[in-house]
Amino acid sequence: MPTLQDVAQRAGVSTATVSKVLSNTPYFTEETRRKVMAAVDELGYVPNLAARALAAGKTHIVAVVFPYVYEPIFSDPLTLRILGGIESVITQHGYNMLLSTPRLVPDAPDEHYLQLIRSGYLDGMIAIDNVPGVSAVQPAREKALPAVVIGYGTREGDYWVRSDDFSGGEQIMTHVLELGHREIGLITVPENINMALEYRLEGMQSVCEARGIDFERLPRAHGDFSTESGARCAADLLARHRELTALLCLNDRMAMGAIQQARLMGRHIPRDLTVTGYDGIPAAASFAPPLTTIDQGAPDIGQTAARMLFDVLEGATPDSLVVPVSLIHGETTARPCPVPDHDPASISPSTRKEDPSP
Amino acid sequence: MPTLQDVAQRAGVSTATVSKVLSNTPYFTEETRRKVMAAVDELGYVPNLAARALAAGKTHIVAVVFPYVYEPIFSDPLTLRILGGIESVITQHGYNMLLSTPRLVPDAPDEHYLQLIRSGYLDGMIAIDNVPGVSAVQPAREKALPAVVIGYGTREGDYWVRSDDFSGGEQIMTHVLELGHREIGLITVPENINMALEYRLEGMQSVCEARGIDFERLPRAHGDFSTESGARCAADLLARHRELTALLCLNDRMAMGAIQQARLMGRHIPRDLTVTGYDGIPAAASFAPPLTTIDQGAPDIGQTAARMLFDVLEGATPDSLVVPVSLIHGETTARPCPVPDHDPASISPSTRKEDPSP
DNA sequence: ATGCTGTAGTTAAGAGCTTAACTATTGCCT
DNA sequence: AGGCAATAGTTAAGCTCTTAACTACAGCAT
Numbered sequence A, B: 001m002p003t004l005q006d007v008a009q010r011a012g013v014s015t016a017t018v019s020k021v022l023s024n025t026p027y028f029t030e031e032t033r034r035k036v037m038a039a040v041d042e043l044g045y046v047p048n049l050a051a052r053a054l055a056a057g058k059t060h061i062v063a064v065v066f067p068y069v070y071e072p073i074f075s076d077p078l079t080l081r082i083l084g085g086i087e088s089v090i091t092q093h094g095y096n097m098l099l100s101t102p103r104l105v106p107d108a109p110d111e112h113y114l115q116l117i118r119s120g121y122l123d124g125m126i127a128i129d130n131v132p133g134v135s136a137v138q139p140a141r142e143k144a145l146p147a148v149v150i151g152y153g154t155r156e157g158d159y160w161v162r163s164d165d166f167s168g169g170e171q172i173m174t175h176v177l178e179l180g181h182r183e184i185g186l187i188t189v190p191e192n193i194n195m196a197l198e199y200r201l202e203g204m205q206s207v208c209e210a211r212g213i214d215f216e217r218l219p220r221a222h223g224d225f226s227t228e229s230g231a232r233c234a235a236d237l238l239a240r241h242r243e244l245t246a247l248l249c250l251n252d253r254m255a256m257g258a259i260q261q262a263r264l265m266g267r268h269i270p271r272d273l274t275v276t277g278y279d280g281i282p283a284a285a286s287f288a289p290p291l292t293t294i295d296q297g298a299p300d301i302g303q304t305a306a307r308m309l310f311d312v313l314e315g316a317t318p319d320s321l322v323v324p325v326s327l328i329h330g331e332t333t334a335r336p337c338p339v340p341d342h343d344p345a346s347i348s349p350s351t352r353k354e355d356p357s358p
Numbered sequence C: 001a002t003g004c005t006g007t008a009g010t011t012a013a014g015a016g017c018t019t020a021a022c023t024a025t026t027g028c029c030t
Numbered sequence D: 001a002g003g004c005a006a007t008a009g010t011t012a013a014g015c016t017c018t019t020a021a022c023t024a025c026a027g028c029a030t
Helices: A004-011 A015-023 A030-043 A049-056 A077-092 A111-118 A138-142 A165-178 A195-210 A227-240 A252-264 A298-313 B004-011 B015-023 B030-043 B049-056 B077-092 B111-118 B138-143 B165-178 B195-210 B227-240 B252-264 B298-313
Strands: A061-065 A096-100 A124-129 A147-151 A159-163 A184-188 A220-222 A246-249 A274-276 A293-295 A321-323 A326-328 B061-065 B096-100 B124-129 B147-151 B159-163 B184-188 B220-222 B246-249 B274-276 B293-295 B321-323 B326-328
Touching (some): A004 A015, A015 A030, A049 B049, A061 A077, A077 A298, A077 B077, A159 A165, A159 A298, A165 A195, A165 A246, A165 A274, A165 A293, A184 A195, A184 A252, A220 A227, A227 A252, A246 A252, A252 A274, A298 A321, B004 B015, B061 B077, B077 B298, B096 B111, B111 B138, B147 B298, B159 B165, B165 B195, B165 B246, B165 B274, B165 B293, B184 B195, B184 B227, B184 B252, B220 B227, B227 B246, B227 B252, B252 B274, B298 B321
Parallel strands (some): A061 A096, A061 A124, A124 A147, A147 A159, A159 A321, A184 A220, A184 A246, A246 A274, B061 B096, B061 B124, B147 B159, B159 B321, B184 B220, B184 B246, B246 B274
Antiparallel strands (some): A096 B096, A293 A326, B293 B326
């Protein structure tokens, strides 16, 4: 591989001049540029990034951090969409994206991750941080590495982007309440493992309280984000609370599991049971029937976070941002049906999609 | 940030000794190691990766290359699963993963991508290469950068991992034929844009020919991998060929779209129409009904590719590998129903899940 | 003429690490 | 005692680039 030296020699100038030409630092003639570029082309010179990084202290590498906490991140479609958003912006800026997936456990730091952050290899980072008690950005703060947080694990002075979880909770609960449901079950995850979900719940609660409904009384089941857990939770809730006419699920995958389970138990969706999701993953739209859910605008979150990071790298101090969400009207919600007798043995033949009954 | 020098000084030894201790090169006493490690801890020393890369010519960075070709890669759930498999192995080895997504277009190389490959920043790469005419690994070959290809875009001497697409095609076609279907429609993508799909088709063809069925005669529609395109293709095929009793889709997303569309057209799945997918993405399992499809073993492919790369980096010459696939028996396939009159207006009320008719 | 400014290019000092080549010491064999 | 091998550690060169400091010189106002 040819080096700067080789190029300089061939062009008949010094290495400093070549470096200037390549980085567009002023003070060289058009003639010189031509000579240098010719030499670069002839030799097929490509700068060595390690040397450049060492000399200039800039690597042009940005870390994208998706911590493994309670959930294997690679099973969440949302991850991919956020990643896609981030990627488009990073690529535009000519940077490279290092994907890091530390195993975060309270009081047991991921040494490899810490080394990476402290190694000077990174110009900045974008981290998902939604779990209380463990932080992916903390090491970046310590090293004063420019960082943007996606989520709630932030401190004063951090730059962050968040989905408007509170509003999402409000919107979905409002939708369900306005359809007339009062006997509502919640499929969520254990307390305090994800702050985004906490805010969704708070949004739901605020709507309930405004309408005089005791949110705390609504039966809950705790899953782990997975489809299977959604099915399990639905089985549990529907068995224990036969009066339920709606299940609000805190993510789409659990909602899809819940729907399948409800069907097995003889419920038609949405006629006998309203089910909602949250996230707006692609599978929710192609589900049958399409899920009523909240679109988080995942690619937008990724793009926004990346843009913000580049602002910071350029010395600006961008404002942190809440990304709005929107309700997707699918076909899994309907008015509650007037107290049917849910005996699984007596599924009537009329359990078909379009029910023309009054 | 403290440097090697600082550590050496504090430990009262030379930088060379510190370097040896840290890299476990022989010839130092336990006593020396203790002193060095103490100094490292006290100073919180972390080696500068750029300097290390420059001096040693090793960066401990592996590129994972998912080219954008005909399809935005971030909308394919399979991507995420392969990525997850790769990630687990790379992390185990203490390497870092640089995610690169070049825009590959014939005769218009992605300059930024080329620079990255040639920049000496990478110790190796894993690339998905399934599209004829454009190659993600080619630059790696030119630079003699250790590489493992996932897919068919290989040359003599390349290391590769492939899913057994031919067998997958055979399995799914055999399954459908054995159920008794003869009027079969194919939902695929345009010719020559993806070699993996070509082999799936060839597998299907071989089975047909062995049974005296003229594969070329089967009606086809061409989508673009997306759910929506699957719906469009199904609409087209079912309208033009009312005799069809089965639709074989070359990926799961198109299958899900096809199923939704078929339902809109009054077909019950699987009673009136058998539909199959391919890939075994998570959404296929949580679909209603669960898709009959081929499990590609995506995480396994990723892991295998990564392991193979590390073998190469250690100087071994691993054997390239075909990863077996398996048929997932979902609930979207059934025996063909004896020539029903598919008038959308006359959906009978008995269109329910369990049909106890003889 | 003198001094100043601005431009074009060079020199050389790092940036922080690895490693080949070297020195020094010890233990062991004959 | 002499020679050799193995061990422990040091010295210093080198990896490739950036950049501050410098030289050289033309153009211009005073």
